[in-house]
Amino acid sequence: MRNSLVCLSGFLSLEIQVFQVPEVHATPNSDAILPCTYSISGAEEVTVGSYKWYRHLVKKELEVSNSSKDFTGRISRLNTDQFINNRSAQITIHNVIPSDTATYYCEVTLVHGGEITGHGTGTLLNVTDVLELPSQNKTLYISILASVSGVIIVGLLMLGCYRISKQGDYCQHDKCCVQRTG
Numbered sequence: 025m026r027n028s029l030v031c032l033s034g035f036l037s038l039e040i041q042v043f044q045v046p047e048v049h050a051t052p053n054s055d056a057i058l059p060c061t062y063s064i065s066g067a068e069e070v071t072v073g074s075y076k077w078y079r080h081l082v083k084k085e086l087e088v089s090n091s092s093k094d095f096t097g098r099i100s101r102l103n104t105d106q107f108i109n110n111r112s113a114q115i116t117i118h119n120v121i122p123s124d125t126a127t128y129y130c131e132v133t134l135v136h137g138g139e140i141t142g143h144g145t146g147t148l149l150n151v152t153d154v155l156e157l158p159s160q161n162k163t164l165y166i167s168i169l170a171s172v173s174g175v176i177i178v179g180l181l182m183l184g185c186y187r188i189s190k191q192g193d194y195c196q197h198d199k200c201c202v203q204r205t206g
C-alpha cells in the first residue's frame with residue numbers, strides 16, 4: 025500500500041504547463057494558426073504523448089479534428105517529431121468561417137510512468153471581416169505616400185535647379201550656380 029503511494033507521488037512530480045496565445049484574428053476563408061507550446065518539469069525527457077484541441081472546454085463537446093463534422097478536412101497538425109522535440113502542439117484551421125469564432129483549448133497528454141494531462145487557458149479565435157482596420161491602414165498609406173512623394177518632388181526640384189544652373193541659364197542666385205568651365 026505504502027509503496028504504491030510513493031510510486032504515485034513519483035508520477036505526480038511530472039508537471040506540464042501549456043501555453044496558448046489569448047487571441048487570434050483571422051479573416052473569412054483564410055487559414056488560422058492556433059499556437060500552443062508546453063514545458064515539462066520533473067522529468068528529463070518524455071518521448072510519448074499526444075495533443076488534442078477542443079472548442080470550448082466545459083463540455084469538451086467538440087474535438088477539433090478532421091473527423092468532427094464542423095472541421096472535416098480543415099485541420100492540419102504537427103507531426104510527432106515537432107510535438108515531442110519542439111514542444112509545439114499547434115493546429116491550423118483552414119478556410120475559417122465566421123461561425124468558427126470561439127475559444128479553443130489545447131490539451132497535451134504525456135506518458136511518463138503514468139499519463140499526465142495539461143491544458144492551456146484558451147485562445148479566442150475571432151473570424152471577422154476586419155472593416156475598420158483597412159481604413160486606418162489607408163490613412164497610414166496615404167500619409168506615407170504623401171511624405172514619400174513630397175521627398176521625391178523636392179528632390180526633382182533640386183535636381184532641376186542643378187541642371188538649370190549647370191547650363192548657366194536662368195541662374196539668379198549664386199547658390200544655385202555651379203562654376204562655369206572655360
Ligand SMILES: *[C@@H]1O[C@H](CO)[C@@H](O)[C@H](O)[C@H]1NC(C)=O
Nearest residue numbers: 089090096097098099100101
Ligand atoms: C485533414 O484533411 C486535410 C484535407 O484532406 C489534409 O490535408 C490534412 O492533412 C488532414 N489532417 C490530418 C491531421 O489528418
Ligand SMILES: *[C@@H]1O[C@H](CO)[C@@H](O)[C@H](O)[C@H]1NC(C)=O
Nearest residue numbers: 061102105106109110111112
Ligand atoms: C520550433 O519552434 C520554433 C519556435 O516556436 C519555431 O520557430 C521553429 O520553426 C520550430 N521548428 C520546427 C522544426 O517546427
Ligand SMILES: *[C@@H]1O[C@H](CO)[C@@H](O)[C@H](O)[C@H]1NC(C)=O
Nearest residue numbers: 049125148150151152154155
Ligand atoms: C472580433 O473582432 C472584432 C473586430 O476587432 C470585434 O469587433 C469583435 O468584438 C470581436 N469578437 C469577439 C467575440 O471578441
